[in-house]
Amino acid sequence: MKTEKAINLLENKKIAIIGGGPGGLTLARLLQFKGAEVKVYERDANRASRVQGAIVDLHFDSGLKVMEAAGLMEAFKANYMQGADKTRMVDQNAHVYVDEHNEVSEVNFGDNRFRPEIDRGALRNVLADSLLPGTVVWDSQFIGMEQINGKWEIQFKNGTKAVADLVIGSDGHRSKIRPYVTDIKAAYSGATIIQGEIDHPEKDCPEVYQLVDNGSLIAMGVGKTIAVQPRGDGGLTFYAASLYPENWIKLCGIDFGKSEEVNAFLMEFYEGWNPVFFTLFKACTHFSARPLNYFPLDQKWDAQSNITIIGDAAHLMPPSGEGVNTAMLDALDLSQCLTSGKFKNLQSAIAAFEKQMLSRAFTLGQESLDGIKDFASPTEESVSKLKLQFEQKALN
Numbered sequence: 001m002k003t004e005k006a007i008n009l010l011e012n013k014k015i016a017i018i019g020g021g022p023g024g025l026t027l028a029r030l031l032q033f034k035g036a037e038v039k040v041y042e043r044d045a046n047r048a049s050r051v052q053g054a055i056v057d058l059h060f061d062s063g064l065k066v067m068e069a070a071g072l073m074e075a076f077k078a079n080y081m082q083g084a085d086k087t088r089m090v091d092q093n094a095h096v097y098v099d100e101h102n103e104v105s106e107v108n109f110g111d112n113r114f115r116p117e118i119d120r121g122a123l124r125n126v127l128a129d130s131l132l133p134g135t136v137v138w139d140s141q142f143i144g145m146e147q148i149n150g151k152w153e154i155q156f157k158n159g160t161k162a163v164a165d166l167v168i169g170s171d172g173h174r175s176k177i178r179p180y181v182t183d184i185k186a187a188y189s190g191a192t193i194i195q196g197e198i199d200h201p202e203k204d205c206p207e208v209y210q211l212v213d214n215g216s217l218i219a220m221g222v223g224k225t226i227a228v229q230p231r232g233d234g235g236l237t238f239y240a241a242s243l244y245p246e247n248w249i250k251l252c253g254i255d256f257g258k259s260e261e262v263n264a265f266l267m268e269f270y271e272g273w274n275p276v277f278f279t280l281f282k283a284c285t286h287f288s289a290r291p292l293n294y295f296p297l298d299q300k301w302d303a304q305s306n307i308t309i310i311g312d313a314a315h316l317m318p319p320s321g322e323g324v325n326t327a328m329l330d331a332l333d334l335s336q337c338l339t340s341g342k343f344k345n346l347q348s349a350i351a352a353f354e355k356q357m358l359s360r361a362f363t364l365g366q367e368s369l370d371g372i373k374d375f376a377s378p379t380e381e382s383v384s385k386l387k388l389q390f391e392q393k394a395l396n
């Protein structure tokens with residue numbers, strides 16, 4: 001039987017991935033696996049230049065599947081935080097009403113309910129360490145690019161330039177690559193988070209540290225929530241979420257760079273809550289605020305032959321525990337489309353990838369939009385329902 005020779009779409013092609021988050025680094029690993037010539041241009045000065053945030057859980061049929069495909073399962077197992085997948089839920093009085101710490105759980109990577117957590121910094125290290133030396137070009141903040149003779153000439157803030165045949169934007173929620181692909185803008189979900197970092201919680205807010213107990217703590221009151229998670233370095237990250245008007249961060253008059261101003265706001269906003277939460281705010285060394293935006297679920301654009309986007313840059317959605325997992329799945333799907341030999345040219349490979357990606361993002365985006373208001377602003381009814389479920393579970 002006559003077989004057609006697979007077309008190698010990436011032969012003699014230079015690939016520039018902009019953004020070294022989970023999506024971009026995973027894609028680099030998967031493409032290098034197939035022998036492609038890849039560079040990742042990342043804004044951060046180096047891999048340790050900022051705290052990456054707290055933990056993320058990888059899922060059996062997405063993040064973990066991709067780690068397996070990337071040959072990184074053993075590295076993942078050596079770095080994940082055992083036991084951090086337990087959740088404790090409390091009400092605003094810090095009364096515990098869901099406690100997974102009391103449940104015996106098994107470490108079973110073959111079970112699709114097992115969702116091991118990993119520190120974001122550790123995940124970045126596992127992925128970056130798997131790449132050929134020099135693949136990640138740190139301190140490279142993308143500022144613009146133009147097409148010259150069919151190639152992209154890319155400019156970085158530090159004055160350097162790079163040339164690539166194919167550009168992939170994995171530069172997150174404020175992507176600078178996205179406008180080269182589509183002019184569809186993000187919309188506001190209605191929820192905003194104030195994020196805080198605590199470097200020495202054991203000393204500075206010991207009661208919260210004990211409540212977190214190396215897992216996730218979720219405190220819900222009517223109209224507002226606080227979620228606290230451990231970091232791999234012993235610190236804590238918290239997210240204080242609620243519904244705020246659009247542009248509240250700009251209009252509220254709070255300077256989020258000044259701890260005392262944010263503290264004063266939070267103490268007032270959470271008035272009536274157990275004072276244990278105020279120790280959390282006081283212990284915080286670094287605050288930031290972020291509106292939870294999303295790209296329209298039905299977004300579409302015409303595929304191009306030399307550029308695409310993945311992860312949050314393509315389908316930002318409110319947090320629902322899927323963002324990192326989905327960015328990694330995008331990386332797997334794109335690497336497969338580009339290297340399968342099934343497509344006659346880059347444009348059709350990119351078109352097939354984007355169709356698959358946008359269809360998945362439609363479903364996940366809907367779920368995250370449905371969930372975000374319940375998370376950021378629980379109603380009296382939803383808080384009572386959770387408590388009831390817990391009490392019934394305890395009786396059985």
Ligand SMILES: Cc1cc2nc3c(=O)[nH]c(=O)nc-3n(C[C@H](O)[C@H](O)[C@H](O)COP(=O)(O)OP(=O)(O)OC[C@H]3O[C@@H](n4cnc5c(N)ncnc54)[C@H](O)[C@@H]3O)c2cc1C
Binds near residue numbers: 239
């Ligand atoms: C509060 C909160 C909690 C979340 N919790 C979870 C969770 O538990 N589980 C989960 O799966 N997801 C979670 N998410 C979502 C998740 O963080 C994102 O979906 C995920 O990080 C997207 O990965 P990414 O690689 O596309 O982009 P990012 O992780 O945003 O990475 C983008 C990278 O690009 C770099 N970059 C940005 N601009 C430039 C530029 N101009 N030039 C060069 N580099 C640039 C950035 O420095 C960064 O390294 C959460 C999100 C939020 C806001």
